[in-house]
Amino acid sequence: MISPETRLCRNPQVVARELGESEGGVLLHLASGRYHGINTVGLTIWGLIEEGCTVADLIDRLRDLVEDPPPSLETDVLEFLMIVHERDLVIVEQ
Amino acid sequence: MIRNSSPGTCFGFAVRSALPFHYLRGGGDGQTIDISAPSAVSDDQHGEVLLEWTPSSRFPLAGSLVRADPGYRLWIETWGWFLIDPETPHVTLPDTPNVVRREERLWSIPAMLCFLARGDTALHAAAVEVDGRAVVFGAPGSFGKTTLAAAFHAAGHRLLSEDTTCVRTSETPLVVPGPAMLRIRHDVAQQLEIPHATPVGTVADDRVHLALDPALRGDCNPVPLRAIVLLRRADRGFRIEPVPSDRAIRDLWSLSFRLPTDADRARCFTAVADIARSVPVWNLHRPLTMRDLPATVEYVVQHA
Numbered sequence: 001m002i003s004p005e006t007r008l009c010r011n012p013q014v015v016a017r018e019l020g021e022s023e024g025g026v027l028l029h030l031a032s033g034r035y036h037g038i039n040t041v042g043l044t045i046w047g048l049i050e051e052g053c054t055v056a057d058l059i060d061r062l063r064d065l066v067e068d069p070p071p072s073l074e075t076d077v078l079e080f081l082m083i084v085h086e087r088d089l090v091i092v093e094q
Numbered sequence: 095m096i097r098n099s100s101p102g103t104c105f106g107f108a109v110r111s112a113l114p115f116h117y118l119r120g121g122g123d124g125q126t127i128d129i130s131a132p133s134a135v136s137d138d139q140h141g142e143v144l145l146e147w148t149p150s151s152r153f154p155l156a157g158s159l160v161r162a163d164p165g166y167r168l169w170i171e172t173w174g175w176f177l178i179d180p181e182t183p184h185v186t187l188p189d190t191p192n193v194v195r196r197e198e199r200l201w202s203i204p205a206m207l208c209f210l211a212r213g214d215t216a217l218h219a220a221a222v223e224v225d226g227r228a229v230v231f232g233a234p235g236s237f238g239k240t241t242l243a244a245a246f247h248a249a250g251h252r253l254l255s256e257d258t259t260c261v262r263t264s265e266t267p268l269v270v271p272g273p274a275m276l277r278i279r280h281d282v283a284q285q286l287e288i289p290h291a292t293p294v295g296t297v298a299d300d301r302v303h304l305a306l307d308p309a310l311r312g313d314c315n316p317v318p319l320r321a322i323v324l325l326r327r328a329d330r331g332f333r334i335e336p337v338p339s340d341r342a343i344r345d346l347w348s349l350s351f352r353l354p355t356d357a358d359r360a361r362c363f364t365a366v367a368d369i370a371r372s373v374p375v376w377n378l379h380r381p382l383t384m385r386d387l388p389a390t391v392e393y394v395v396q397h398a
Contacts, residue, residue: 015360017367019339026343028363030356035347035363037340 002055002081004074007093009052014089016046027089036087041066042080052093055081103314104201105209105260106270107183114193116294116305117201117273121313127208128182129200132189135167135175144353159203159353168203178204180211194295194303201273202258206351210358214270215261215365216351219322221254221269222246224395227320228269230259232349237325238382241282245387246394248288252312258351261319263368268316274306285384321374321398322346328379332393335377342375343367374398 002008010016011029018025025043028035038046044065048058059077063069070076084090101109102118107127109118141160147153155171165179174188176199185204190196206216219232220243233239240256247253255272262268276291283302291304324337324345337345343366352362376398380390 013356015363017364017371019367019371023339023371026340026363026367028359030359033359035343 002078002085002092004054004056004059004078006055006081007052008049008055008058008081008085008090009093010046010049011089011091016043018043027084029088032088034087036084036089045077045080049090105205105272106212106214106314106316107205107208113187115197116194117197117275119271119274119311119314120308121315124314125183125212128184129187130184131187133175133177133186135177141167144355157203166207170199173199176200176204178207180208183208183211192295192297195297198273198275198277198303201275203351205272206258206260209260209270210351210353210361213262215263215362215369217259217261217346217349218257218351219259219349220256221259221271223252223254223317224320226317228254228317229320229394229398230261230269230322231325232322232345233325237327239325240276240278241286241384242325242387242390244276244278244282244286244288245391247276247291247306248286249388249391251391252310253306254317261365261369262316263365265372267319267369267373269319270316271312271314274308274311276304276306277301278304282384286387319369319373321376322369323376323378323394323398326377326379327382330381331379332381332390333379334393334397335379337375337377339367339370339375342370346370346375 013030015028016025022040024039026035026037048061059074101115103121103124104118106124108122108124109129110126111129113129113131141162143158143160145159148156157170160167168176177186187196219230220239221228221230222243231239231242243253243256254269256276258272260270260272262270280302288304290307290310293302294305295303346366346369350362350366352358
């Protein structure tokens with residue numbers, strides 16, 4: 001379960017690549033060979049996770065980066081993080 | 095037949111060898127690759143098997159790729175061992191009287207391993223030069239890339255690669271020309287006149303093996319990559335559509351050659367994503383008939 005207190009980092013078995021402007025990016029999970037497309041906001045979140053951070057920190061930083069953040073930002077981010085966690089793209093730090 | 099001690103270039107390598115070659119291009123610039131024979135490896139030598147394959151349309155003979163020190167050993171059914179040291183680079187070939195087919199094998203996996211070590215990327219694709227830039231044809235199915243490449247050659251465009259395309263992912267992606275050969279099916283050869291090319295080899299198989307005239311081969315200087323065209327079948331008419339980058343990655347990934355290691359998968363993925371980001375990728379739907387080939391060439395030149 002992902003909560004605001006959860007601390008996340010990227011799975012080192014994942015390679016990310018940005019695509020063209022407004023095209024987001026792609027993530028390749030090396031062990032499974034599966035790749036996943038993410039939109040520009042997802043790519044921004046991926047960038048924020050780089051150093052490892054709590055979900056609450058991530059949401060705060062994203063709110064600063066996004067112009068006119070929607071009221072559902074926190075819910076949207078939590079949903080996104082649960083998906084990428086389920087796909088083993090991020091790791092919950094103990 | 096070209097035969098001398100410094101015969102030419104392929105995939106950007108300046109070949110140094112006393113062996114006969116049929117498909118090299120001009121020029122002598124680039125990293126030297128030593129090619130020698132015969133390889134002397136007994137079949138009971140073991141190592142980490144990286145790849146194994148059974149006969150398929152792409153690799154008609156069974157084979158295996160084994161890690162060695164240095165480099166790799168490639169075993170191909172009926173041929174024996176190719177020893178590949180990509181770092182030097184140096185490839186040692188098995189002994190055989192069938193030097194044409196052996197050279198064709200050389201410019202497949204052994205050459206790929208050497209140019210991957212140089213930082214380039216291998217795509218299972220053909221490439222031609224159109225107005226000074228390269229157009230790459232990938233056929234996710236078996237949809238006639240070699241036949242189309244032959245039609246481009248017949249229409250006066252330089253053939254850069256027939257089966258394996260070497261892509262350099264610089265800021266502007268480039269294609270490094272490969273062997274100057276065409277291997278087309280007999281039924282295609284009967285229907286499509288291929289000018290400026292000479293049949294080579296004496297061992298019959300399901301293909302006509304052609305060496306392009308030396309005057310038309312050019313050298314191995316990289317050619318800027320204009321577009322990648324993925325060949326699809328259409329019942330009638332032509333249609334071309336851009337492929338979004340994320341979908342293009344899927345197709346280019348399936349066309350790419352990579353070793354089953356995390357490091358090589360990461361390298362390949364990065365290269366493929368960079369190509370998809372910076373080069374237009376198209377789906378070309380076209381009739382798969384011989385009589386439509388000239389129109390297909392014209393359509394690609396105009397639209398891709």
